[in-house]
Amino acid sequence: MEIRNGVHPVDAKRFDTARMRKEFLIQNLFKQDQQNLVYSHIDRIIVGGIKPVNQDIKLEAGQEIGAEYFLARREMGVINIGGKGKIIVDGEEYILNSRDGIYIGKGKQEIIFSSIDKNKPAKFYLNSAPAHKSYPNKKINIKDAKPEAAGSLENSNKRTIYKYLHPDVLDTCQLLMGMTILEPRNVWNTMPCHTHERRMEVYFYFDIESDNIVWHLMGEPAESRHLVVRNEEAVISPSYSIHSGVGTANYTFIWGMVGENQTFTDMDHVRMETLK
Numbered sequence: 001m002e003i004r005n006g007v008h009p010v011d012a013k014r015f016d017t018a019r020m021r022k023e024f025l026i027q028n029l030f031k032q033d034q035q036n037l038v039y040s041h042i043d044r045i046i047v048g049g050i051k052p053v054n055q056d057i058k059l060e061a062g063q064e065i066g067a068e069y070f071l072a073r074r075e076m077g078v079i080n081i082g083g084k085g086k087i088i089v090d091g092e093e094y095i096l097n098s099r100d101g102i103y104i105g106k107g108k109q110e111i112i113f114s115s116i117d118k119n120k121p122a123k124f125y126l127n128s129a130p131a132h133k134s135y136p137n138k139k140i141n142i143k144d145a146k147p148e149a150a151g152s153l154e155n156s157n158k159r160t161i162y163k164y165l166h167p168d169v170l171d172t173c174q175l176l177m178g179m180t181i182l183e184p185r186n187v188w189n190t191m192p193c194h195t196h197e198r199r200m201e202v203y204f205y206f207d208i209e210s211d212n213i214v215w216h217l218m219g220e221p222a223e224s225r226h227l228v229v230r231n232e233e234a235v236i237s238p239s240y241s242i243h244s245g246v247g248t249a250n251y252t253f254i255w256g257m258v259g260e261n262q263t264f265t266d267m268d269h270v271r272m273e274t275l276k
């Protein structure tokens, strides 16, 4: 498991492109037949990709977690962005089509990921956070997720925010997770932007076709920086950082949040004139 430390905003001001990418960008998430996890010391979120092709993948804890099994003291959300897949949780089978998600609660011991068709492998994107109470597993189809229409054509940011792991959909200890889909010819996300001092967030961008890119904007509002993000890459966003982006074409992203509360609207909105 790769470990990432937190970054102080005063230090982050001095980072060059390479250092920005080293600290905040997560690349190569999906490695064939491997579990691939990044552990951030920011709220101890784990971000991962699992792409089973020729074999099933059983989720292993690793010494970084210091527990007998991965979810001994954690909870997890998974959204499949690839072909049809299957997750077996302590013997119970869940079939996940593309865009289906699942919440798996603390205490579940054996979690096995597989693809139904190895020519169209599943790609399981996961977020996990510390948890101290066990809530039931639940599969979430995009139709079960709580949708919120956002943006406008005039601002090139017409999109729908689908809340998968959200108090209106199911109970979790702290993890919130969802997927935002931009409409064709709309390229901006989360602008006007916000921070949320009480939660950190991770954005995972996908559906970026061919050689298009997303310019992900981050940093303190008056000290903004960018990361050039390619398909299936994620960005760690500390609480002090804005998280917004503009693509050279439309794209989709999954956001995950952990921290102090689960109030989606608890955002510190940034006025446009504050941005620098």
Ligand SMILES: O=C[C@H](O)[C@@H](O)CC(=O)C(=O)O
Pocket (backbone or CB within 6 Å): 150, 159, 161, 179, 180, 189, 190, 191, 196, 201, 243, 255, 264, 267
């Ligand atoms: O705190 C909330 C998160 O930043 C996202 O849900 C925002 C988002 O998906 C969007 O505006 O498109």
Ligand SMILES: [Zn+2]
Pocket (backbone or CB within 6 Å): 194, 195, 196, 201, 243
């Ligand atoms: Zn946010």
